[in-house]
Amino acid sequence: xxxxxxxxxxxxxxxxxxxxxxxxxxxxxxxxxxxxxxxxxxxxxxxxxxxxxxxxxxxxxxxxxxxxxxxxxxxxxxxxxxxxxxxxxxxxxxxxxxxxxxxxxxxxxxxxxxxxxxxxxxxxxxxxxxxxxxxxxxxxxxxxxxxxxxxxxxxxxxxxxxxxxxxxxxxxxxxxxxxxxxxxxxxxxxxxxxxxxxxxxxxxxxxxxxxxxxxxxxxxxxxxxxxxxxxxxxxxxxxxxxxxxxxxxxxxxxxxxxxxxxxxxxxxxxxxxxxxxxxxxxxxxxxxxxxxxxxxx
Ligand code: URA
Numbered sequence: 001x002x003x004x005x006x007x008x009x010x011x012x013x014x015x016x017x018x019x020x021x022x023x024x025x026x027x028x029x030x031x032x033x034x035x036x037x038x039x040x041x042x043x044x045x046x047x048x049x050x051x052x053x054x055x056x057x058x059x060x061x062x063x064x065x066x067x068x069x070x071x072x073x074x075x076x077x078x079x080x081x082x083x084x085x086x087x088x089x090x091x092x093x094x095x096x097x098x099x100x101x102x103x104x105x106x107x108x109x110x111x112x113x114x115x116x117x118x119x120x121x122x123x124x125x126x127x128x129x130x131x132x133x134x135x136x137x138x139x140x141x142x143x144x145x146x147x148x149x150x151x152x153x154x155x156x157x158x159x160x161x162x163x164x165x166x167x168x169x170x171x172x173x174x175x176x177x178x179x180x181x182x183x184x185x186x187x188x189x190x191x192x193x194x195x196x197x198x199x200x201x202x203x204x205x206x207x208x209x210x211x212x213x214x215x216x217x218x219x220x221x222x223x224x225x226x227x228x229x230x231x232x233x234x235x236x237x238x239x240x241x242x243x244x245x246x247x248x249x250x251x252x253x254x255x256x257x258x259x260x261x262x263x264x265x266x267x268x269x270x271x272x273x274x275x276x277x278x279x280x281x282x283x284x285x286x287x288x289x290x291x292x293x294x295x296x297x
Contacts, residue, residue, distance in 0.1 A: 107213060111220040119220055123197050129213040131198035137164030138198050141221060143191030149184060149294065150227035151175070152218065152237040154273060155196035157203055166192040171274035175233075178274070178287065182295045191225050193218060195240050211240055223260055230258065230266055231294050234273030241268060248272060252290055255297055269294040 107128050111119060120140045126132060139156040142165050151167075159169035167175050176186055184190050196206045196214050206214075218240075222230070232238045238251050241258060248270060256268040271290035272283050 106216075108216040108219075111216050114220060116221075116224050119217065119224065123217050126197065126214075126217075129198075129210045131196070131200060131210055134201050135198040136161050139164055139166050139194060140197060140217075141166055141191060141193030143186065143193075144188045145191070145225065147191040147225040147227040148189040148229075149179075149191075150222065150225055150230045151179075151190055151192045152230060152232045152241060153192070153194045154234050154236045155194050155203075155206055156199040157275075158199070161199035166194055167274070170278060174274040174277060178291055181288070182291045184295075191221075191227065193221055195237050206236055211236065215240055219261075222258075222266070223262065226264070227266060229294060229297055230268045231291075232268060232270050234276065237273075238270045242270075252286065253293070255293065267297045269297065 107122075107126070110122060114122060123138050123140045126138060132138070137156075137160075139160050143150075153167060153171075153175075156166065157169050157171070159172075160166055166172070175192075179186060179190060186192065195218055196210055197217060198214075200206055200210070230241065232241050235248050238248060239245055242251065242256055244251070251270040252272070256270070257265045258268045259265050269290055271294075272280075272287050277284050277287055
């Protein structure tokens with residue numbers, strides 16, 4: 001399945017089909033994609049980070065489980081410009097209008113020209129959805145470059161929120177064991193990221209509007225890292241990246257293709273989330289099949 005990117009209307013921000021879908025779901029498509037209001041003079045907002053020019057083997061013997069400790073178990077830098085939502089009203093005309101104020105920028109535009117370091121700064125400063133209020137750390141992601149595999153999970157849990165690193169709790173230990181079973185190292189070959197960069201309270205499921213607000217960061221990570229393939233873990237990551245509401249069971253076992261903004265096709269392999277595997281160890285055999293598929297693509 002592909003996730004092609006369409007070309008938006010002339011002056012409207014560029015959004016990919018996934019972003020458009022979420023915007024539609026939120027009832028914001030028309031507002032969001034409306035051409036920006038003409039800039040008029042107003043006090044310049046403080047935008048310190050952003051650029052102003054606007055961007056489980058086998059049914060018989062799987063190595064996955066036993067290598068793991070037994071399951072006991074906008075960017076909007078503090079300013080008004082980047083929160084996901086309808087475009088703000090045009091600023092009132094100043095009496096002596098000498099300079100045009102920069103138009104507020106949605107996350108999708110802010111990330112457009114960011115390099116990886118800039119993107120990380122944007123994520124750390126992001127206030128695009130309510131999750132920023134409860135986080136200790138935003139979790140940008142971590143891994144090696146060049147990136148052979150991009151592994152995409154759902155959202156940080158408690159340990160990840162504490163440490164600011166992805167998959168460092170029990171799920172992460174299982175993930176490391178799964179990866180090493182196919183010869184992949186977290187530090188050397190793999191970049192690990194999540195759809196949502198901030199922990200949802202009590203590890204609840206991410207809300208559609210949170211996914212919509214955060215997914216431009218993931219899309220930009222994909223564009224910058226140019227992974228050879230993407231392993232998506234769990235329903236939220238699979239549905240977000242493939243633009244579908246299909247179940248994991250129906251998506252795993254085959255290779256999907258995701259098309260980037262640059263027209264590059266990246267093979268996408270879907271598997272179960274490690275947290276699910278910890279609760280349902282019998283599924284590790286299937287996860288092992290998925291990993292072997294990813295390894296031979
Ligand atoms: N679960 C996830 O989906 N991501 C993490 O980083 C940790 C747990």
